Amino acid sequence: MSRPLAEPAITDAPGAVPVLGHLVSLIRNPLGFLRTLSHSTEEIVRIRIGPWKGYVVCDPDVTYHMLLDDSTFDKGGPIFKNMREVLGNGVAVCPHSDHRRQRRMLQPVFGKSNHARFASVIGTEIDTVISHWQNGLPVDIMSDMRDVSARSVVRLMISGLSDDAIVQAVKDVEVSMGGMFWRILLPPPFDILPIPGNIRYKNASSRLRQLFRRTVGEYRMNGGEDDLVSYLIRASDEEDGTTLSDEEISAQIFTVFAAGADTTGHTLGWAFHLLSQHPAVLKRVQAELDAVLGDRLPTVEDLQELTYTTQVVTEVMRLYPTAWFLTRTVMQDSSLGQHFFPAGTDIVFSPYLLHHRPDSHEDPETFNPDRWESDPQGQRHRISMIPFGAGPRKCLGEGLGRVQSVLSLATILSKWELKSESDDIKSGLRLPLTPLGLSMRAFKRRS
Template sequence: MGIVRTIPRAPGALPLLGHALPLRRDPLAFLVSLPAHGDVVRIKVGPAAALVVCDPDLVQKVLLDDRTFDKGGPFFERLREGLGNGLGTCPHGDHRRQRRLTQQAFQARRMPSYAQVMSKEIAEAVGRWSDGDTIDVLTDMQTITARTTMATMFAGTADASLTGLLVDFDVFSHGVYKRMFMPPPLQKLPTPGNRRYQQARARLLQAIGSIIESHRARGDKGEDLLSTLLAASDDGQGLSDAEITDQVMSFLYAGMETTAAVLAWALHHLARHPDLEARLHAEVDAVVPDGAPATFDLLPRLEFTGRVITEILRLHSPGWMLTRIATTDTELAGHPVKKGATLVYSPYLIHHQATLYPDPERFDPDRWDGRTTRGRTNALIPFGGGARKCIADTFGTTEATLALATIAARWRLEPAPGTTVRPAPTTVLNPYGLTMRTTARTTSNPAASRTA
């Protein structure tokens, strides 16, 4: 193991509580403060200890060695309770088989078909806005991503229960985060919060089970995600209904929550930077046909739009803090790591290091105009890395780019009077309090409809 290094402790721990208060009050500031104390820093939440990995090279080591640093710890334990043992939450031993089977639903050849559905749903959703509306941006973005996720996953299924699904996923998401910091005995108490969480989860499972049963009964052979999962086979063995339910829960959760947060943050920052907003409008006016939604074939020409999405993924990574479990005694840069230790890594922490990203709090899409980040290829990790990298990364960035381009082509959004926006870290990093007014746009370049 070489030289054994002592792992420094983060300052400010309180008796019994440890660092629970700063993690609840301002977790982002607390995380960003930790690299000043070491490349691996010990924290405590109540009686439990965890090691926060602050160095990007060490984070990469954790991500690439998923056998030694398996998915686990408070974050994934709570997600596994709610989402089941799907691809995003399952342990190493289950992952390879699940990856082979679910990968069939995310092959590159399927993206144009998915994107066609996305474009239609996005256009219909933003077409319901009226000039001068005041909208809750996060809620509207969640509606858009929910509709696109459900339409790509459940072709032919009625969406009458969409509102209920949105409410239940919101309750579930907040419940997961709260339970990360809740001692296990308290999670079983019949408190109002625990009851809401359990009831929302039960309704979600019932709704998804009914949809799966309906698809099987119809013998669907379509191109939607669910039909692909139902047909997936590995040496003649497919996924059971319980396994498919777990996959659907994971994909719905990721598709509805994370992409919505990215879009909401993008609209917020563009409104605060009129020069960048003008560049986005100029690009979409030149590329997207007047009155039509952005489509898959236009993505290569939506370069600045794509850079905006990438910069938001850096600045406000939806998955801002995640955990792993050491499956054996090991070490990180000479720091001893005992079997069973909880490790924390934070894309937000890595993405806000000034040594990697000069002026890290600045919204700057031009960071991604072809330049590298000081030669560090491991400095951008919104989708994780290694064998456990998010299987739907291309799906998500495609949806976000199409949605942002379609919105920008038709609308200009500006903050509503009195709006104060702040980060709201739950399982996803959302913008809290983001209300905006819509102003209809006319295409500044009418030739776009002829040349695109």
């Protein structure tokens, strides 16, 4: 007997106001809102933003079950339609029907054999970005860490790009991602208003698309460097032998850039802030760096020895997972946990919410890297610790993101100590999760 396709009987999350629903709570204090839900005994609660309704999964097992079944709970609906209009149909946003082929073709670029190459790019980009730091002076840590992270990802993708083009691309991806997030939240008429934000967003996205198409065209004509674009031009699917069109390659470049540019940079921003607030933890990191590295810069081979620094990064990713608010759409009428959802329902899941559940992580609001002593990367908590997601759509860049985070932290902290001048850091309604108002000063440890 078929079940009725009525809206599921699920309670509203606390904090809704008439018409705007939970938008006000989310704008005022998004993390406070999710922390309230991390104490919920409900498996799933409903949130509303204007006319839009979404169902937030609060239970770790139900979230995990949903993420494993990516054909039923797919990247679909208006949110991903909107993202595909900007990024193209690349691996991070494409529907399940296109995903496996794309993932098979991209996977080798992200394998361990490329980590050392990526690590050497990171060192050079850190030198370029922080060369202006002066002893005792303020630094714009968020902007600098974003640049380090985004520039490294651009180099991985298009290694021969000029410095001016990199600076422009890094700016453009920030504007495109910010604009895309607001388009998802605000109703459609907002998109077409000729206001400066919309114009900047359209120009930035179209400049990036042109850059990626031009690069693919040039590589096809003249050959290219040993990078992601060259690899994608040569790649053929091991199952059906098909190759990628120019349009598909441009979409992959844009998607990987969007997925990888900011995530590590923001993780590093949170890491410097937390270390500055926890001097005892910072001292232990410095002692490890001095013992393992002495005066030299870290390489990918040092990662195994940098266990405490790795634990610190894992704990930063638990407390402040940069991908904190993610969605799926129900593709055919299905049950999830104890509830039944009609096709078209939007489901929200949040690594932040799961990482702050007191029944999964003891004393969840405390920054305590020691909790990862026997499991430095948090791999054993695959259900309650998902900074990189889970299931078939888990982050392709997880290995690179971890290498980049630990090596960047180690490289900078072996030479510099950063002191926060702001205690009251909030996070805005942004993707990725951003520490707002972070102001720091850099002090030289050694030259």
